[in-house]
Amino acid sequence: MGGWRRARLTERTAQTATGRTLTFEVPRWPGHLPGQHVDVRLTAADGYQAVRSYSLAAPADTDRIELGVQAVDGGEVSPYLADDLPVDADVEVKGPLGGWFVWTPQEPGPLLLIAGGSGIVPLMAMLRARLASTSTEPCTLLYSVRGPDEVWYAAELDSAHDQHLRILRLYTRLAPDHSERPAGRITKADVVDLPSAEGARCYVCGPTGFVEHVSALLLAAGHAPDQIRTERFG
Structure with a gap:
């Protein structure tokens, strides 16, 4: 799993009025399994930090990860990530996290x-x-x-x-x-x-x-x- 890694926002795609897909480039990303998630950490200029968890929306793809963010009214982090974090800006991510809610094509059965x-x-x-x-x-x-x-x-x-x-x-x-x-x-x-x-x-x-x-x-x-x-x- 490792510690915190720098992640650069490369693309934002609207899914619904309040839902966004965010694509990040994460150097030396170790890969992940379908169903896993990451923690995202934002750090303000005064040093205040906020951490939230977001699911990975796509299978592992080299150094790219794709997150789904639903903006919540009054939320501290999700509205900023959904609409205000500039493309090319950095956040920190930790992961991949979770080993139970996962699936791979190698698993048998419907x-x-x-x-x-x-x-x-x-x-x-x-x-x-x-x-x-x-x-x-x-x-x-x-x-x-x-x-x-x-x-x-x-x-x-x-x-x-x-x-x-x-x-x-x-x-x-x-x-x-x-x-x-x-x-x-x-x-x-x-x-x-x-x-x-x-x-x-x-x-x-x-x-x-x-x-x-x-x-x-x-x-x-x-x-x-x-x-x-x-x-x-x-």
Whole structure:
């Protein structure tokens, strides 16, 4: 893992009105696994420091890392990172961190990813690794958002094609006209009989209430507790 490393912001991409992808160049980055995260440290001119954790959104790519940042109203760090940190400015990062909420294409069996809102970020790293692999194991991403404007990686998800992959969007407040499912909270019916459900390794990420609710649904649908891995925030 090592200590703190200098990270230079090279690119900022808007995902939603308040969600951003930040790409950093980190010299001598040791690499990471899909699902891991880093700590980001900011230091003010007066020496005050603030540290926050952010998920890695992509598999390891030489000295580049990609983070997902959701700006939180009144937040001390996320609004600055999302919109104010200048391109070419430096921060410090420590990581990669976390060894439980991870997945690699070498792991056997079906894969079920369930994300709520910005919880898609670490699962996107898993999905990208899955698409880049030669795996033929079935994989399903169930992505729950309030409305169409809150979908992260929308164009990339629309263009993801793999005969063994299925991507489903679930809208909780405002569903587009073409949606077959009316807007509403995720239910047991949404997680039963998914293409990769039987015997799947399940990864769930999102706000605490969402993760607890989905975990209970998966257990009720017959998934083994040791096959459900969760990461939550808020």
